[in-house]
Amino acid sequence: MSTLVLTLPLGTPGPAAEYSYTLTADGHTATRHASTTAALLPDPGRAGEIVAVVPARALSWQQVTLPQGATAQAGRLRAVLEGLLEEHLLDDPAQLHFALQPGAQPGSAAWVAVCDRAWLRGALQA
Structure with missing residues (x-):
């Protein structure tokens, strides 16, 4: 392949x-x-x-600890990440794309890659 x-x-x-x-x-x-x-x-x-x-210069890396009860449901997890990262981001979280470290577990530290949502969408659509 x-x-x-x-x-x-x-x-x-x-x-x-x-x-x-x-x-x-x-x-x-x-x-x-x-x-x-x-x-x-x-x-x-x-x-x-x-x-x-995604080029490294387009990313911001943030470390979070997922709270107990955080689920993998996309909408719920996004809301949890927005709440955890709100104080650490320069832009409005609604304008950003989050990529959570694979295998992240509640109660453990995990990395989140953050980039501009409109830029990512435009680059992928092109």
């Missing part, structure tokens, strides 16, 4: 934005790599997958 790994551009997303990419047929060896616009990105094939990488 081939995989297209692309780095989302930091700037304003749009048709002229450049995406750095690597294409691999086996997940281990690069078969091609370059930078191009979204329209010219190679097709990973019918059974392939696309992995989008």
Whole structure:
């Protein structure tokens, strides 16, 4: 199965934005790599997958301790994260996208990656 790994551009997303990419047929060896616009990105094939990488400069990393009773329900967990992070964020939490560390458990410390929601949506839609 081939995989297209692309780095989302930091700037304003749009048709002229450049995406750095690597294409691999086996997940281990690069078969091609370059930078191009979204329209010219190679097709990973019918059974392939696309992995989008958010640049480190676009992320803020926050550590939280999930309260007991925090559930994996998307709406409920988002509200819990907004409450935990509200004092630590410069932007309105409603304008941000949160990615919680996989396997996070209530009562334990966990990392949350935070980025601008509109930027992420625009970069992925392009």
